Structures are given as C-alpha cells and as structure tokens.
Amino acid sequence: MLGIKGKDLTLLCVVAVLALCAPFILNPFPQSSAMAQFNAGYPDLMQRFVIFGIFAVGFNILFGLTGYLSFGHAAFLGVGSYSAVWMFKLLSMNVIPAIILSVIVAGLFALVIGFVSLRRSGIYFSILTLAFAQMSFNLAYSVLTPITNGETGLQLSLDDPRIFGTSVSDTGGIPVTSLFGMEMRETSTLSLGDWSFQFSNGYYLCAVLLLVSFYISIRIFRSPFGLMLRAVKSNQTRLNYTGLNTRPYTLAAFVISGMYAGLAGGLLASMDPLAGAERMQWTASGEVVLMTILGGAGTLIGPVLGAGFIKYFENIFSKINDNVLHQWFGGLPEGLENAVVWFTEHFVGSGWNLTLGLLFMLVVTFLPGGLVEGGTRIGRLIRGKSKRAEKKAAQSKPAE
Amino acid sequence: MEAILLQVLNGLDKGSAYALIALGLTLIFGTLGVVNFAHGALFMIGAFCAVTVQKVLTLSKITLDPVKTDFLGNPLQIKTPYVEGWFGPEFGAALIDWSVPLAILFAIPIMLVIGVVMERGLIKHFYRRPHADQILVTFGLAIVLQELIKHYFGANQIATPAPDVFRGSFDFGAMMGMDPNVVIYPYWRLVYFAFAAVIIGAVFAFLQFTTFGMVVRAGMADRETVGLLGINIDKRFTIMFGLAAAVAGMAGVMYAPINSPNYHIGMDFLVLSFVVVVVGGMGSLPGAVLAGFLLGILESFASMNEIKSLIPGIDQIIIYLAAIIILLTRPRGLMGRKGVMED
C-alpha cells in the first residue's frame, strides 16, 4: 500500500492511529484526580508535539541519513514562521498560502545556506550552519525589526491589509487563522464522565501533515536517494574516489530538511499567529538536535518520540508548583509531607530543567540508541520472555 | 587614532578572555575529540568558586543593634564577618577584599577534581560513542550543573568585585603624551590580560617541554600506537581533562569581577568558545589562541561607532561573519590538522 510495505507500513499505521487518537491517549487521567496534572491532551501541547515532530523528522533526514550535524536548523523554522505571519498580514487568514510560502521560503533559505555550508564537512559544517543561524537571530532581534518586530515577535494587527480577507473580524477583533473557513482554534469537547477530551481543528491539520511528512520520510529512507545518503555517512571519501559527486545529494537532503523545518514553522504560526525571534536562536537549533538524538538518530520514529519527550517536560513539569505538590502528598503526616514536597520541588516547577538534564544523561548512558532503543529492549524483553516460556514448556530446559 | 588604539586594547582584552576559554575547550574537544557541551558549565563553576570564597569569607556573626530596626520593626541585625573577628578587622577586611585572587587557589584543586571525576565517571564511557551521544550527555550534564548552581545561588547576578587596588583605570594616553582620559583601560582587565598570557604560556610550555606533554601530544596524533608502546595513555588523558577543567575554572574566577556571574554565564560563552576553537582549527592549540585574539579584536572594531554607522548591526554578527569567511577560505580553520573531526 502507498508504495511501502512490511514494517514500514505497520509503523505508519501505528503513527496514524496514535496521531488520530492523541486526544484520548494523552488524557488518561480523570479531571478531578490529582494525576490530571500529567494530562497533555489539550490543543496547544498536542499541536506542539506534532509540529516539533515534523521538525525533528525533517532534521533526521539530514542528520540521520548523511551524518551532517546542522546546528542552525532553527533558522529555517523561524524563517518559515515569519513568512507565514506575513501572509496572514498581507493576504488572508487562510493557512494554505501561509504554509506553502513558509515551505518555499525556508527551502530557498536552506538552499543558500546549504550551498555554502556543505563545502565543509564534520564540525566545520556544524559551525558554519550555527554561524548563519545566529546571524539570522541577532539581526531579526535588532536591525531587521521592521520585518520581524524584534523582541516581541511578529504579530497580527487590526490595520493589516489582508487583501483577500478582512482586516477586522465581525466582532471587531483580529480574524483567526482558518482553512477555508474552518477555524484553526475551534475545539470540540467531549465529556465522558470525569474525562473531557478536546478535539481541535488545528491539531488535526497538524496531525495530517505529520502523517504526510512521515510518509515522505519513509519513502526517502527506502529510496535509492536515501541509500546514497547513507553511503555519504559511511564513507564519503570512497564515494568521491568512485567519481561520484556527493554534493547534489547532500544539498538535496539539506534543502528537504530545511523545508520540513519551514513547514513546522509555518504550522506554528498557523496555530498561533506570532513569530518570535527566539525560534532562531542556537538553543532552538540545539533543541532539535537533542530531540533527534534522544529519540534515536537515524530511526524513523525516534525524532518524533524525542520531540514529544522534551515538549512534555517543558510544558507539563514546569507547571507543577508546591501548591500542587502539597495537594498530592496531603495524605502524608505533616513532617513527612513537607520533606517529600521539599525534595520533589527540586525536580518540578522551576526545576524542570534539572529533570530534563538528568534524563538526557540517563537515556544516553543506558540506552545508546535513544528512546527507540528503549522501546526495542522492552519489546525484546516481552517477546524474549514469552519465547523462553514456550521453549521451557517444550524442552523443560531453560534456553540461554 | 585614539579610538583605534582604544579598540586594539579592548580587542586584546576580549581576545585574551576568548582565548583562555577556548584553550580549555580545545584541550578536550580539539584534541581528545570529545564534544564537550559542559565546558561552559566548567567556566561557570569557576566563577562560582569566586562567589563561594567571597560568601565564606563574609560569613558573619550576627549581633542586634540596640537602636535601629529592620523593615519589620525588629531590631536590626549587624553582621560582622568571622574573619574580621579572628584576624582583626583590618586583615579580615583585606581578606574579603582579595577574595577573587584567593579563590584562584581554591579553584585549581577543585576544578582538577571536578575534571577528573567527570572524565572517569562519565566521559570515559563516551570516547567511542558517536559525537551525537557526547553532545547529549554533556549537554545534560551542563543543564544539571547549571540548575544546581541556580538552586543554591539564585538566578540573579552576584557582585564579586576585584580587590580595591585594581579599581579605576590606567591612562595609556597620558603615558604616550596624549591628552588625559583619551585612552584609558581598567586595571583589572589588564590583570586579566596578563593572567591569560601566563596561563596560555604555561599550558604551552607544559605540553611542549615536558615528557608528559610529549606523550600526550603523541597520543593525540595516534592514540593506538602510543598504547601499543605500553604507555598508559588513558591515565594521561584523564589528567588532561582535569587540566582543561582547571584552565576553564581559572578563566571563570578571574572573569567574575568583570561581569558579575549568574548561573547562565556558561551557556552565554558556550557557543562562542566552540566558534573560537573551530575557527582556530581542530586539534591546534595555537590556532585556538590566535582565533580568540582575532575574533576579540574584530568584535571590538565592529563596535566602533564609525563602523556601526556604516553597516548597522555589524557588531551583532561580526564573530559569525568572520567565522564563515575564515572557514570558507581555509578549509580547516586557521591552523587545523587534517582529519580531526572532519567526518
């Protein structure tokens, strides 16, 4: 089906099911329970999971396949966002032209930066991309303020022209982003007893685009082009000696992953029409590198997992304050409660970064292939056990 | 003319800071091949050694003022540092005044230990892992160290002044027969410059003229062969790591009076130090130092008003622009060795 088969098809189906049922899967705890704090099934975070998933999947096409570590990918995300917001300001609030433009602009930007940076390899390449991205960030924050609105970020305003739309909505506010009239922010809520599940239009648009991106990524991984990129990773010198010019291949990979980043940026702006310069800072570039490595570089699903992992901590753990902790541990005796709260406080709320840092170290130390490796191990453990049990039954002798 | 002279001074000073920070990184990253994102954190810990020494010296005995009250109307607490009680007010005050130079003495052993522990406990297991894994683990470590410091010292900057004798600035202009106040430079920054020169010289001498240094240099060039010769190169690399941490820490201690440190200071320097090392060329110590000074001077010139008015915003990007131009014209940076971190 769709030109892919076997494991890949299964994987795509699994991702599709997960993405479509995310509002249920991410909201496992009843609203009134103390665990509701860990629910992640609200539109903004689900959108972020998916959008940063797209960003990381695209990054992985470059890094996972060719081994070229770009430290400036956030620049493409930022450029994508700016283009999308400008479309909303000038053209209309329809997300389609905005997303298309952001992909194109990011692609062109990637073409220029990639063309220059790919003249070098290894760390020299990384620093070149970093330098380009940092230049973009610094300029966007200061000199380019007329285009980027600097520190505040580019926003919509009531006096934007929007030539194919309206400057002001019927209620006197700024019109909202939509897909041919279907508002992105519109959310339906399904209440089932103590559970409430939110289905947001914006999320489903992102989810569909994630599936498309994921599918394209699978096709690239399995194509002759993907094979060529892997060859670049394993030994570029040898390839060059065979008389093959690898640059067009790596440049294509760079531009494709830049376009993925642009798509992610355009989607971010479509969900929430604001483009901040911080999106281009090196920390943002670093974040996608971390997502990819954490999830498992070079694997198909890894980057998506890594993106979800980091965004979950950023948005959920940072919101747990001592008030919440006291509610959780309220059942304990007073002294013990305070001690437990005091200890836990280090890792949540303003300490969420600490937890994230510790988890980075633990994952990379014990799961060399990232989260995917962890999944495989668990899978093997379950399967191994059952196999062993079968064998045991058959042979009455443990197989080691 | 004066303006140019002033910016040359400035550039030398900035450059010495960049070179010193990059020197520690290039020992680990440029030569051992470990992408150490925790290097900024080592610099930050160094700066907080200065903060800690200052805090310890100003630990105070609390007595209550009979007349004055604090903001809640309770009797005002008068704090007298213990050191003033033990060594007499004058010597005690002098000790507190000199807390930053004193901190150097404490920072060296502490940073050596931190470096060795880091290498033995963590980095050792990552020599043969992909660079990506090294990035993740050292970045995680950097976050953890940073958050610990934030937890104990807060996020605000902490003033760590230099000794009082170094207050004010030296008038170069007057020395050279110009008008007074035209070319002036703060004493402490001159101290920093001299300090950086000494440390850089010492590290070079250590690697160039000692047997230990010779073995390490051989190990950098060809680790396997050195190992085959029966030399325990791992142990020496551990010591190198400690040395690098100590250099980073000292850079941090001395920098504390220039800019009051906060927990984030390491991250602020991290990207810059990587750029300096790579522009200098992987595997080259002189390259890193040269790149540090070059970028420092370029940055100073770019922030001159005359140049800023010509190209607005140039001072924001000059370092990155210079890095791009250098890396495009010289494939392996200024003095990079072939084959180091090129794939």
Added chain:
Amino acid sequence: MSKLLTRRGLLKSGAVGGAGLALPTIFTASSASAFTNEPTGGTVTLGFNVPQSGPYADEGADELRAYELAVEHLNGEGDGGMLNTFSSKALGGNGIMGKKVAYVTGDTQTKSDAARASAKSMIEKDGAIMITGGSSSGVAVAVQGLCQEAGVIFMAGLTHSNDTTGKDKKANGFRHFFNAYMSAAALAPVLEKLYGSDRAAYHLTADYTWGWTQQESIQAATEAIGWRTVNNVLTPLAATDFSSYIAPVLNSGADVLVLNHYGGNMVNSLTNAVQFGLREKQVNGKNFEIVVPLYSELMAKGAGQNIKGIVGSQNWDWKLGDEGTAAFVKSFGTKYGFPPSQAAQTCYAQTMLYADAVERAGSFNPCAVGEALAGFEFDGLGNGKTLYRADDHQCFKDVLVVKGAEDPQDEFHLVEIVEVTPVAQVTYDPEHPMFAGGALGECNPGA
C-alpha cells in the same frame, strides 16, 4: 470539515458508550458558555505566568510569592495585607464572588513563544479566567495579544515599554506598572536639579523595542531641560561585555552616560562603566555621571558597590511610608523574611484590582471586568491615588526617583528614595506620538 470532526467525536463517544461505559455523555461545543472559561464550580482559576528559568528567574520567583500572598488574602487567610487599606471595599475575603481562588503557574522563560505556550496551556487545560505576570515587555505584549484573541483578561506584570499600552495596547490587557515615558518625565527635573541643565548625554541602548522606547523617552525629556544628546549607541542584547561600547564614552565630549539597559545587561554595563573609572572622571569641568532610568532591587544587588549614587526610577519601593505599603510589606515580610520587590508589588496589586473589578462588575465576563477596570480610581495599594485610564488601560500614579544608597544599613536598603514625582507630572495625552499607532479594539469575551 468542522462538522466531520464533530461527528467523529460523536461516533467515538457512541462507540465508547456502546462498549459498556454507563457514563452520561455530554457533548459541549466550545461556544456553549457566554465567555471563555466561565467558572462553573466553587473555584475560580487564575494563571500566574512568570519567568522561572532564564535571567529573570529570581524576579519571577518574587512575583510568584506576591501572587500566592494575594490568593491567600483573597481567600480570607493570613492578615489580609492591602485588602484592608484598599479604597474599594468590594472584596470580603471570601474569594472572588464567593468562589475560592485557585491558581496555576507556568514558566515564560522570558521568551515570547514559551510564554504564549504556557499561557495557552493555562487557558486550554486549566481553565484560567485571567492571565497575569511576566518580567519583560516582549513577553507582555505577546501574551497580551494572545489573551485578546482567546478572550481572557491579561493583567500585565513587570513591563516598562511604552508599547504595552501604546501601539500594542489591547482591550483585554491592563498595565499597573509605569512606563518609559513616565520614567523620563519623572527623572528629567531631578536630573536637572542634581546635575544642572548644561549637560551632554551619551546613550547606550539595548537593541530591542523596550530599549528604543526608553531611549526615545529619556532623550526627549532631557533635551527639554536643555541637555544635549551626543550619541546613542545600540548594543546587542546578547552582549555580556560592554567594554568596547564604554571605552569611547570619555573621549566623546559627553559628561553623562545613560544606560538604557535592564536586568543582566544593566548590571554588566554599569559594572563595566564603573570599572573604567568613569565616575571618578571630570569632563567639561563637571563630574561624570551615570544614569540608569529603570531600576530594580535585584539589579542593585547584582551590581553591588557600583550602584552607589546612581540615579534611576522605580514604580514602587517598600520604603514608602503609606499605610498600603506598610500593610503589604508587613504581610510579605512576615511570610517570606524579606521585603517585596517592585515586581512583587505590581503583581499583588494587579491581582487585587482584577478580583475587585470582578466583584464590582458582578461577573467574570472579561468585557464586564474590563468595563469595571477602565477609568477606575483607587487608593491604598501602595502607590497613592491611582487611575486606570480608560483610553489605554494604563495606570497613572506617582513615580519614584531613586538613588543607590551610599551606606546601606542592610542588603534591603540598597536603594533610597530621592523624590516622589506627583502623578500630574508624568501624565500624558493618550494620543502622544510615542504611544500612537495602536488601538484598544473591542473587548473579546471569547467563545
């Protein structure tokens, strides 16, 4: 498509229900209530969105302390603080309109993006009816825009840019803190008194929107008292070492250095300037002076000795003698062991003002609350008589001119009050060119 999704949801709910879950299924579209997050139970949730990581984390922590204290007082716990001195008596210590006040917190990271993500999660997940907090203007403007679109009230925390209630003002957004124009208007006469009217100023300005509005305001105000502006140099936000910008100052003919910096930038640039010995120099036969238009206690702490004698402005200081301030300092100091910062005071006041407006309006509807706040005159929240101006949702009140103390008696006395500038002197026309170009628009109740 929208219908389709709804049907999908229904189908699913049907399927789940059919699978044996005997739970009542209620399907609510988001437009069922009159406004966003209408509180239905016995509690009402406020969203406190403050920086918890990054350079302003300490300021954020102090804001959070103030919010927790405000919630306590609103719920009738503790000593009541400024509730007792507040001129409006609508609040009775039984929550807001009888509903107990609950709150959620989030981390803005002082980034527009992260701040909006955090605010959105409060609105979408936790059902917050009001968002407040923040420690920079970029974040305030970004979150204010979000609240306008989402249909909740935004009570700004520490934000000093003219734009927040100028070109980026919003009907759902309210600012208690003062702004750059007010700083300049309050500072200029004091500067004239202290340093004379024949001065030449050299500006170093953080290269982003807040820095520009501040510089513009100070330049206009000082030129009005006869000062010359020698130069205005923009410095990168990411700069940590300002030596190359400060080195040329002495040779420029200027005798005053104005540092339009905040937070870490300000601590570093001031430290660098003092290192260069600027304060001991004589130029044009006058003592060289440094001015830092926007001050905070935390910055004074970070700059240490260097802050001595440096003049600037503040929104509020705990050393003010009025009874509101005294009540607030007492309850804050007793709970936390140190006096509150100006960020804490503005956040506390904003929470009280919001709660009071809800009581007076008799509704949580943002439009009703906005109406109750607009043009509201009050006293007893620490700043004296204050007006929430209807034209731009900016508070008008006295502004403090302060100075770094020469010999502080303890770490809480680093700043001393030079003058309390009366509100009349800092009031401006809503159409003033520095604030022009925006419109409040219509209030948005969401839904």
